Amino acid sequence: MKITHADVIVSCPGRNFVTLKIRTDSGPDGIGDATLNGRELAVASYLKDHICPLLIGRDPSRIEDIWQYLYKGAYWRRGPVTVSAIAAVDMALWDIKGKQAGLPLYQLLGGASREGVIVYTHANGRDIDETLDQYAAKKEAGYKAIRVQCGIPGMKSVYGVSKSKDAAYEPATKGWSEEQCWSSEKYLNYVPKLFEAVRERFGFDEHLLHDVHHRLTPIEAARLGKALEPYSLFWLEDPTPAEDQAAFRLIRQHTTTPLAVGEVFNSIWDCKQLIEEQLIDYIRTTVTHAGGITHLRRIADLAALYQVRTGSHGPSDLSPVCMGAALHFDLWVPNFGMQEYMGYSEQMLEVFPHAWRFDNGFMHPGDAPGLGVEIDEKLAARYPYEPAYLPVARLEDGTLCSW
Ligand code: CS2
Numbered sequence: 001m002k003i004t005h006a007d008v009i010v011s012c013p014g015r016n017f018v019t020l021k022i023r024t025d026s027g028p029d030g031i032g033d034a035t036l037n038g039r040e041l042a043v044a045s046y047l048k049d050h051i052c053p054l055l056i057g058r059d060p061s062r063i064e065d066i067w068q069y070l071y072k073g074a075y076w077r078r079g080p081v082t083v084s085a086i087a088a089v090d091m092a093l094w095d096i097k098g099k100q101a102g103l104p105l106y107q108l109l110g111g112a113s114r115e116g117v118i119v120y121t122h123a124n125g126r127d128i129d130e131t132l133d134q135y136a137a138k139k140e141a142g143y144k145a146i147r148v149q150c151g152i153p154g155m156k157s158v159y160g161v162s163k164s165k166d167a168a169y170e171p172a173t174k175g176w177s178e179e180q181c182w183s184s185e186k187y188l189n190y191v192p193k194l195f196e197a198v199r200e201r202f203g204f205d206e207h208l209l210h211d212v213h214h215r216l217t218p219i220e221a222a223r224l225g226k227a228l229e230p231y232s233l234f235w236l237e238d239p240t241p242a243e244d245q246a247a248f249r250l251i252r253q254h255t256t257t258p259l260a261v262g263e264v265f266n267s268i269w270d271c272k273q274l275i276e277e278q279l280i281d282y283i284r285t286t287v288t289h290a291g292g293i294t295h296l297r298r299i300a301d302l303a304a305l306y307q308v309r310t311g312s313h314g315p316s317d318l319s320p321v322c323m324g325a326a327l328h329f330d331l332w333v334p335n336f337g338m339q340e341y342m343g344y345s346e347q348m349l350e351v352f353p354h355a356w357r358f359d360n361g362f363m364h365p366g367d368a369p370g371l372g373v374e375i376d377e378k379l380a381a382r383y384p385y386e387p388a389y390l391p392v393a394r395l396e397d398g399t400l401c402s403w
C-alpha cells in the first residue's frame, strides 16, 4: 500500500479547523487534526508546502518511521506549527491502520483500561450567581467534573467567561485580536469566594477545576493554591507560564492543590523537568499539539514513572477529529486522569460525523475502525476560512501580559 494523496482542508463551521486527509492506492483513507487556534494557515502551509509532497509514495503502515522522518528530517525541531503538522499525519496513519485492521484505535494501543473516560465541562458566568446557575445545569446534564470560572469585579472581560449568559465560550474573535485588561490583585482577592460559594451550594460531590491561564507569578500562584485548599480542587491549571519549568518548585513548596500544565507544550522536552521532579500532577498535552498518538504515548509513559496522570486539553478549537483520537488514547492510557470536553456546535458536528459519544459524565470513542471520525468534505467546503485571533491581555497601565 502507498500514499497517493495528502490534502489539507481548512474550513470554518463556526470556527476554523485544519484537517489533513491521506489517501492510499489500495487501502482506506485516514484523517488527522492540525488546528492551531489563530495560526491555522501557518500549519496548513507547513503541511501543503513541506510535508504532503514528502508523503506521496510512502508506505502508510510505517507510522513510527514516518514520524521520525518528519521530526528529525526537518532538522528544525519542536514548535507548535511543526509538531501540529506531524501530529495530523500521525493521526491519519493510525486511522488508516485501524481501518485496515478493522479495529478501533484503542484496541491497537492495547485495549480499554476502563469502561469510560471521565470528562470535565465548563461552568462560567459574569458573576458568581450566573456561574452557580450554569454549574447546576451541567450537574443536571450528568457531569461529574466541572471547571468554574467567573467574571471579576472591576475587569471588563475575563478568560473563560462568555460574553452573554449561557452563550458558548469562544475566545477567538473574527477579524482581529480583542484586547483585554488584567489585574492579578483583583483576581486573587475575588476567586476564592467563587469556590466557597460553589462548595457551599453543591457540596463536595463533583470534581472542581480551575484555569489560571498562565497569569500569575510563582509566588502569587502559591498564594492562590493555598487559599483554595479548603475547596479540594481536582486541579489548578496553568498557574504560571511554564517555559521556566523550575518555577514550579516554588509553587510546590507552598501548596498541596494539585497542578495541571501542558496545553501549549509540543514535546516531551517541554515537560521533562516538570514530570521528573514531580512538580505537576496532570500533564495536559494533546494529540494535535504534541505530536500525535506516537509522541503523546511517550509523554504518558514518562509521566507514569512519576505518578503524573494525563489530563488532555479538549477545547472546541481542537476539532472533533482530535477529540476522537484523544478518547481512544484516554480509554487505553494506564495513567489516565481526566479529559476536557467543551463540546461542539451542531454545525461543527455535522461537518465531522463521529462515533464518539457522551453519557452521564463519561465519554467513549466508539467501536468504529480507526479514529471513528470522518470529514464531510462537501459540507466543509461550504464554510471557507475566516481570519480569527485569540485575545491579548494588558495590565491596567497598558503593559502587555500573558493572555
Ligand atoms: C484553555 C483553552 O481549555 C482550556 O483549558 O486554556 O480555552 C485555550 O485558551 C484555547 O484552547 C486557546 O485556543
Ligand code: MG
Pocket: 211, 213, 237, 238, 263
Ligand atoms: Mg487551559
